[in-house]
Amino acid sequence: MAEPDQRVTATDSDIMGIFDKIFRQLGRGEPWGVHPDEHKRPASEAPIRTLPVPPLLYIPFSQHVGAAAEPIVHVGQKVLKGECLAVAKGTISAPVHASTSGEIIAIGPITAPHPSGLEIMAITLRSDMEDRWLPLEAIVDPLAAAPEVLARQVADAGIVGLGGATFPASVKLGLGRRSGIKTLILNGSECEPYLSCDDRLMRERADGVIRGAVLMRHATGAREVRIGIEDNKPEAIVAMRAAAAGVADVSICVVPARYPMGSDRQLIIELTGIEVPAEARAADVGVLVHNVGTAHAIHQAIDLGRPLVSRVMTLNGAALRQPGNYEVLIGTVVDDLIAFSGGMRNTPARLVMGGPMMGQVLPSPLVPVVKGCSGILALSAEEVAQGEPGPCIRCGSCTKACPVGLLPLEMNARIAAGALDGAVGLGLHDCIGCGCCAYVCPSHIPLVQAFNHAKGELAAQARIRQRNEATRKLAQARTERLEREAREKAEAAARRAAERKAQKARDAASAAPEQANSEGAPA
Numbered sequence: 096m097a098e099p100d101q102r103v104t105a106t107d108s109d110i111m112g113i114f115d116k117i118f119r120q121l122g123r124g125e126p127w128g129v130h131p132d133e134h135k136r137p138a139s140e141a142p143i144r145t146l147p148v149p150p151l152l153y154i155p156f157s158q159h160v161g162a163a164a165e166p167i168v169h170v171g172q173k174v175l176k177g178e179c180l181a182v183a184k185g186t187i188s189a190p191v192h193a194s195t196s197g198e199i200i201a202i203g204p205i206t207a208p209h210p211s212g213l214e215i216m217a218i219t220l221r222s223d224m225e226d227r228w229l230p231l232e233a234i235v236d237p238l239a240a241a242p243e244v245l246a247r248q249v250a251d252a253g254i255v256g257l258g259g260a261t262f263p264a265s266v267k268l269g270l271g272r273r274s275g276i277k278t279l280i281l282n283g284s285e286c287e288p289y290l291s292c293d294d295r296l297m298r299e300r301a302d303g304v305i306r307g308a309v310l311m312r313h314a315t316g317a318r319e320v321r322i323g324i325e326d327n328k329p330e331a332i333v334a335m336r337a338a339a340a341g342v343a344d345v346s347i348c349v350v351p352a353r354y355p356m357g358s359d360r361q362l363i364i365e366l367t368g369i370e371v372p373a374e375a376r377a378a379d380v381g382v383l384v385h386n387v388g389t390a391h392a393i394h395q396a397i398d399l400g401r402p403l404v405s406r407v408m409t410l411n412g413a414a415l416r417q418p419g420n421y422e423v424l425i426g427t428v429v430d431d432l433i434a435f436s437g438g439m440r441n442t443p444a445r446l447v448m449g450g451p452m453m454g455q456v457l458p459s460p461l462v463p464v465v466k467g468c469s470g471i472l473a474l475s476a477e478e479v480a481q482g483e484p485g486p487c488i489r490c491g492s493c494t495k496a497c498p499v500g501l502l503p504l505e506m507n508a509r510i511a512a513g514a515l516d517g518a519v520g521l522g523l524h525d526c527i528g529c530g531c532c533a534y535v536c537p538s539h540i541p542l543v544q545a546f547n548h549a550k551g552e553l554a555a556q557a558r559i560r561q562r563n564e565a566t567r568k569l570a571q572a573r574t575e576r577l578e579r580e581a582r583e584k585a586e587a588a589a590r591r592a593a594e595r596k597a598q599k600a601r602d603a604a605s606a607a608p609e610q611a612n613s614e615g616a617p618a
Contacts, residue, residue: 127361127498128353129531131288131452133327134478138411139291141419143299146435148195148222152426153205153463154180155217159255160262161187166218172199175229177402180218183250189263190253192402193220194424196227208429208448208465212458220426231400238313242272245314245397252396253403253466258282258293258357258386259449261467264393267383271315274378279317280366281308283324283331283387284350286357287450289411290470293387295420296407297324297331300391301338307390308345310397315383319344321366322387327352354452355529359384361498373525388469409470410436413478414443423464429471430460443473451478452530485538493532493542499525503532503542510549515556518549526550 157163164181168174174193181191200221204214234240234248250265271279281304285293297304308320322339324332326349339345350356350365360371362384369380377384388406395401404425410432411418417437429446433439447454448468457471464471493503501522509517523546532542 127496127500127531128355129496129534130352131354131534133352134289134411135291135294135327138289138409138418138420139294141417143295143407143420143422145422146424146427146432148224148226148424149427149431150222150224151428152194152197152220152222152424153217153428154191154194154220154426155205155207155215155463155465156181156191157215158191158261158425158466159189160260161185161189163216164188164191166202168199168202168218170199170202173197174199174220175227177229177231177404179251179402180220183253183263187263187266189255190251190402191218191425192253192404193229194404194426195220195222196225197222206458206462208455208457208462208468210456210458217426217463233400234397237310237397242268242314242316245310246272248397248400249314249393252392252401254389254392254396255403255466256386257388257392257406257466257469259453259467259469264385264389267385268311268314270378271317271383274383275381276315276317276378276383277319277381278367278383279308279312279315279320280359280362280382280384281320281322281387281390282357282359282362282384283322283328283335284356284362285328286325286352286354287452287454287469288354289472290409290450291411292407292409292420292469294328294331296388296391297328298334301331301334303391303394304335304387305338305342305345306398307392307394309342310393311385311390312344317383319346321346321348323348323350323356323362323366325350325352325356354531355498355527358498358527358529360527373522403466406464406466406468408464408468410473411470412443412473413475414439414441414473416440425464425466427464428460429457429462429464432464432471433460433473439473441475444476445472445474445479447472447474452534453528482539484540487538487540490537492535492537496531496535498529498531499527501526503546506549507540507542507545510545515549515553518546519553523549523553 156166162185165184166181168180175196176193178193179190180193183190198221199218201219205217207213207215234244237245246265246268249268254264255261256264283293283297312320322335324335324347332347332349336347339347348366356362359377363377363382364370367382369382371377371380392403405422407420407422409420415436419436421432423432446457446460448457448471449455450470451472487504489504497503506518506521506523526546528543528547530543536542
């Protein structure tokens with residue numbers, strides 16, 4: 096039998112990407128975004144390696160959007176791999192599980208994988224190096240099960256968005272069913288420079304990604320699945336098309352390699368032509384977006400019963416000896432991951448969790464890998480070199496690059512003048528923090544930093560207003576209570592006085608006949 100044709104055939108999306116490249120070559124510019132140097136190789140060419148079980152794991156309670164999980168274990172307790180350590184607290188939350196078997200030796204604060212270096216609560220698990228799984232319970236025939244059953248399995252598995260947003264996946268699945276979703280989009284664009292974990296996942300585990308897409312389609316009630324992959328990942332495109340062959344209503348769509356194509360709103364426009372209004376959600380226009388890594392994790396949770404205890408992530412940067420992609424247990428210390436990969440060539444100028452455009456600078460390598468960690472970058476001084484900020488020359492480059500059509504230079508001017516409301520009026524809250532504006536700025540103005548600072552200041556002001564309003568309501572309630580109590584006391588006193596007066600009148604009335612009788616009696 097002849098081998099199937101593995102060539103990437105041209106689709107409408109492919110042709111659009113070709114025209115886009117032609118327009119760039121002609122110098123005609125682009126509608127939005129930037130084209131930073133990829134720096135994905137050599138990491139993207141190395142197969143996924145599995146990191147051995149480290150001796151200690153630090154598993155934070157909060158690895159997701161929403162309320163932190165609530166611990167249900169105690170110090171000294173023995174646990175198995177996959178056992179629940181902390182349960183979801185509230186609707187928007189997710190549980191966390193033991194990444195391996197061992198003993199709980201501490202529950203307390205650790206340094207957060209965040210630029211602030213503040214402390215977060217976590218469970219410290221000492222591995223017994225046996226890596227023994229808890230007995231797992233898969234759903235036997237998931238496509239015949241109710242969507243709510245699948246969503247509950249995903250919730251119990253602690254799966255969150257693995258593209259970096261970390262929103263609880265089960266909540267989005269339920270939202271899709273309630274909102275009448277027509278199109279489920281899987282984001283395989285991976286537009287951030289240096290990162291290639293989604294690329295390798297699609298190359299090596301395409302069948303699992305497609306299976307996850309089918310399960311998510313059933314759980315959301317979507318009519319179709321579109322998987323967007325940038326045209327700079329030809330091997331992933333071939334692998335995914337082969338895995339999707341014969342699967343109804345699942346299509347692989349090639350999109351132009353442009354940052355930030357991985358932003359959900361940009362990908363929705365590219366794949367459907369639908370623009371999500373500024374104040375709306377994607378579900379409001381009949382679309383739901385998930386990451387390909389999330390789809391693979393959902394496949395493992397539903398078909399195999401496995402909770403989210405590990406993820407594929409990229410280790411990259413010029414300061415590393417051996418960049419690559421690794422399957423890493425949640426809670427692994429970054430320093431252990433770097434040591435396993437071969438260590439450092441030299442001290443990095445910057446250590447970043449995530450991509451260089453939107454990632455978080457880490458305070459040190461002594462922090463744990465969490466669910467939303469798509470990569471660790473150890474960048475050299477040459478890779479982070481940037482000129483000193485200068486005055487804005489009003490060239491408009493930031494406006495051309497902005498993927499959501501904002502005016503970064505005008506917003507920055509108003510923020511600098513302290514007119515935050517003016518920046519809000521220009522769409523500050525619509526900024527997705529992608530960094531395109533700062534990337535193209537010839538004056539090296541830290542625009543994203545200014546926008547994030549302004550958002551933080553506005554959030555702080557909102558919290559102060561909420562506290563003041565709460566205080567005002569409490570004071571008003573106290574005043575009303577005191578007035579009510581005083582009024583009730585006065586009314587009670589008036590009632591008592593009236594009762595006394597009435598009683599006196601009754602007593603007087605009853606005494607009058609007696610007195611009359613006594614006066615009319617014979618001597």
